[in-house]
Amino acid sequence: MAQRDAAPALRHTPLHAMHVRLGARMVPFAGYDMPVQYRDGIIKEHLHTRAAAGLFDVSHMGQIALHPRSGRGEDAALALETLVPGDIVGLASGRQRYTLFTNAAGGALDDLMVSRQGDHLVLVVNAACKEADETHLREHLSSACRIERLADRALVALQGPQAEAVLAAIAPEVRAFRFMEARTITLSGAACLVSRSGYTGEDGFEISIPAGSAEALCDALLGDRTVAPIGLGARDTLRLEAGLCLYGADLNPATTPMEAALEWTIAPARRTGGLRAGGFPGADVILRQLAHGAARRRVGLRPEGRAPVRGGAPLFRHEDDAAPIGAVTSGGFGVSLDAPIAMGYLPVDAVAPGTRVFAEVRGRRLPVVVSQLPFVAPRYKRH
Amino acid sequence: MLKFTKDHEWIRIDGDVGTVGITPFAQEKLGDLVFVELPSVGAKFDQGASACTVESVKAAADVYAPVGGEVTEVNNRVVDEPGVVNASPTGDGWLFKIKVRNAAELDGLMDEQAYGLLVK
Numbered sequence: 006m007a008q009r010d011a012a013p014a015l016r017h018t019p020l021h022a023m024h025v026r027l028g029a030r031m032v033p034f035a036g037y038d039m040p041v042q043y044r045d046g047i048i049k050e051h052l053h054t055r056a057a058a059g060l061f062d063v064s065h066m067g068q069i070a071l072h073p074r075s076g077r078g079e080d081a082a083l084a085l086e087t088l089v090p091g092d093i094v095g096l097a098s099g100r101q102r103y104t105l106f107t108n109a110a111g112g113a114l115d116d117l118m119v120s121r122q123g124d125h126l127v128l129v130v131n132a133a134c135k136e137a138d139e140t141h142l143r144e145h146l147s148s149a150c151r152i153e154r155l156a157d158r159a160l161v162a163l164q165g166p167q168a169e170a171v172l173a174a175i176a177p178e179v180r181a182f183r184f185m186e187a188r189t190i191t192l193s194g195a196a197c198l199v200s201r202s203g204y205t206g207e208d209g210f211e212i213s214i215p216a217g218s219a220e221a222l223c224d225a226l227l228g229d230r231t232v233a234p235i236g237l238g239a240r241d242t243l244r245l246e247a248g249l250c251l252y253g254a255d256l257n258p259a260t261t262p263m264e265a266a267l268e269w270t271i272a273p274a275r276r277t278g279g280l281r282a283g284g285f286p287g288a289d290v291i292l293r294q295l296a297h298g299a300a301r302r303r304v305g306l307r308p309e310g311r312a313p314v315r316g317g318a319p320l321f322r323h324e325d326d327a328a329p330i331g332a333v334t335s336g337g338f339g340v341s342l343d344a345p346i347a348m349g350y351l352p353v354d355a356v357a358p359g360t361r362v363f364a365e366v367r368g369r370r371l372p373v374v375v376s377q378l379p380f381v382a383p384r385y386k387r388h
Numbered sequence: 389m390l391k392f393t394k395d396h397e398w399i400r401i402d403g404d405v406g407t408v409g410i411t412p413f414a415q416e417k418l419g420d421l422v423f424v425e426l427p428s429v430g431a432k433f434d435q436g437a438s439a440c441t442v443e444s445v446k447a448a449a450d451v452y453a454p455v456g457g458e459v460t461e462v463n464n465r466v467v468d469e470p471g472v473v474n475a476s477p478t479g480d481g482w483l484f485k486i487k488v489r490n491a492a493e494l495d496g497l498m499d500e501q502a503y504g505l506l507v508k
Contacts, residue, residue, distance in 0.1 A: 238419065312443070345423070
């Protein structure tokens with residue numbers, strides 16, 4: 006509990022005062038003073054999100070619009086396709102897609118959501134990467150696009166089986182949204198970009214709203230007794246159970262899409278023989294791995310005991326081996342499973358579900374079993 | 389009477405045996421506990437040595453022996469129900485009992501008032 010001195014001033018989201026008023030415990034995260042939990046604590050917040058609905062402030066994330074200088078939406082999509090392996094040209098207006106910024110080695114610079122909104126694209130990127138991402142976009146896409154940082158907007162997520170009913174009470178049109186649909190509607194008198202997506206494995210919505218209207222919207226949502234505010238602590242346990250990557254832990258510049266078990270993000274059109282094959286950074290590496298496989302792969306891990314196995318723990322093939330064969334990248338406690346869970350990277354000959362390996366925790370080797378991801382079945386509204 | 393360490397353990401002395409746990413401040417800071425690993429009965433520790441581990445959803449924390457001595461009893465209930473430590477850190481959520489080797493070591497610990505100022 007040593008005091009750190011001379012920490013740089015933390016930034017506040019537009020909802021900071023609300024968090025304090027709601028009794029949140031605030032912690033530094035990606036340069037922001039963010040709620041890690043509210044009064045109920047992480048376990049109750051996690052379970053509440055799976056049982057009813059949780060409201061998350063994710064305004065620290067970066068929101069960026071790409072406006073094509075030509076005025077033609079397809080030109081913004083073609084430009085972005087030079088930086089990501091996803092099919093952006095094929096993304097219909099009102100639809101959203103998950104993709105990655107890749108580097109020349111095929112590694113991940115960031116993971117992001119992209120939606121097509123008529124003639125432009127809207128990107129949501131990780132907080133810790135947002136300045137670098139914006140620089141990357143300006144460096145490579147400025148001739149084709151005007152890059153607009155949507156700085157004066159909050160971003161909130163409403164997640165859980167009751168999310169649709171809660172949001173539909175103030176905006177009935179959201180009932181018609183399908184998973185990964187993203188459209189502008191009016192909420193609390195403000196134009197909001199609402200997508201049916203999230204980071205919990207539950208059905209739900211992510212809402213981009215002008216900063217000045219964010220607290221009024223949150224007050225309206227929290228006025229419904231089925232909604233509880235949820236901090237970053239439960240956000241992490243929820244996404245881990247859903248098998249979703251955390252950038253900086255499970256993904257980094259040295260992990261490729263194939264290694265990260267994200268090959269589904271490499272669109273058919275961008276694969277060898279596709280309509281717009283390659284053309285993104287690291288395409289040679291990524292498409293070769295797609296054809297021939299990668300040496301290692303991200304897997305789910307279930308410790309056999311009760312002790313959590315956390316990110317950074319080395320993994321060993323046998324209990325007494327000297328050299329590790331991989332490492333845990335995210336680990337903790339699966340609240341809905343009432344058991345520890347983790348994700349990590351292992352050589353491809355050790356990734357079959359049921360394979361038993363050993364994680365080193367406090368000098369001891371604990372057995373962990375490779376497990377299917379996700380740990381908890383998703384409940385997205387795909388119909 | 390409770391005595392406290394700067395690392396947020398408490399110890400309650402009864403004769404030559406001390407009952408040890410983590411403070412309300414420590415459980416609050418850690419958040420919901422999900423795992424407790426207790427020492428073995430008979431284990432011997434020097435003052436300040438890591439005696440056992442508590443883990444919350446977010447993090448693991450060492451629990452240090454407030455005084456040197458030998459573990460005489462452990463509270464297995466908190467292994468099955470780690471949340472008891474959150475609910476009752478100085479009561480049902482005690483962790484282990486230790487036979488005090490050198491009572492003079494207790495003199496270096498804080499009383500309730502001094503600890504209260506530390507965590508204010």
